[in-house]
Amino acid sequence: MGLDMHLYSFPKIDGMNLAEIRCADIHLSELEEEKGKLYDKIKVYIKHFEELGFSWRSLRTEVAVWRKANQIHHWFVENVQNGNDDMCSYEVSKENLQELYNSCVNVMKRKTPHNELPTRTGPFFGSTSYDNYYYWEVDRTKTILENLLKNFNFETHYMVYCADW
Structure with missing residues (x-):
């Protein structure tokens, strides 16, 4: 417990603002299941991460932590x-x-x-x-x-x- 601080990076995607990109990141699993136009637009920006035996996919990348x-x-x-x-x-x-x-x-x-x-x-x-x-x-x-x-x-x-x- 305590103050944790982060800088994150999100890709700029044509036709989407930061709020829309963050929302897509939150709902990535659902978008992937639907395989709709939005998923087609963001899929090239999705990154796969693995750490300590866990894996996940995200549009967000941590660039600094305090x-x-x-x-x-x-x-x-x-x-x-x-x-x-x-x-x-x-x-x-x-x-x-x-x-x-x-x-x-x-x-x-x-x-x-x-x-x-x-x-x-x-x-x-x-x-x-x-x-x-x-x-x-x-x-x-x-x-x-x-x-x-x-x-x-x-x-x-x-x-x-x-x-x-």
């Missing part, structure tokens, strides 16, 4: 979710990632972390101290974002942030 990095979650709540800490999913732009990356760089220079990436209290959100774990998560996030900014294709894929606890 646990109890409440300072990173706080940034997403304030800068992507319009202040709503509601466990819903939100689309993230390349510009959003660049801003968060810049904040991580500034924090790692030990520039006022409580102003740049303040911690956030919440149910099982972890420590709110500006300690080694705080800086470790910020540095890890910087590395994740550096890779995504260099390699993620925002022209062909959506990026979505969600957190739960």
Whole structure:
């Protein structure tokens, strides 16, 4: 139990918006059984995953994960979710990632972390101290974002942030 945070990727599919793609992902089994026009449209985007003896198919791919990095979650709540800490999913732009990356760089220079990436209290959100774990998560996030900014294709894929606890 605690704050779990994820960035997911969904393919951009002609004639479908992000909400429709996410709905298709949720109902993938039913769509596959029906073998209708919608399934024909999305089937080339379906990926097969296997982990720990389980297998599944999905349009969604996990691209980053954090646990109890409440300072990173706080940034997403304030800068992507319009202040709503509601466990819903939100689309993230390349510009959003660049801003968060810049904040991580500034924090790692030990520039006022409580102003740049303040911690956030919440149910099982972890420590709110500006300690080694705080800086470790910020540095890890910087590395994740550096890779995504260099390699993620925002022209062909959506990026979505969600957190739960």
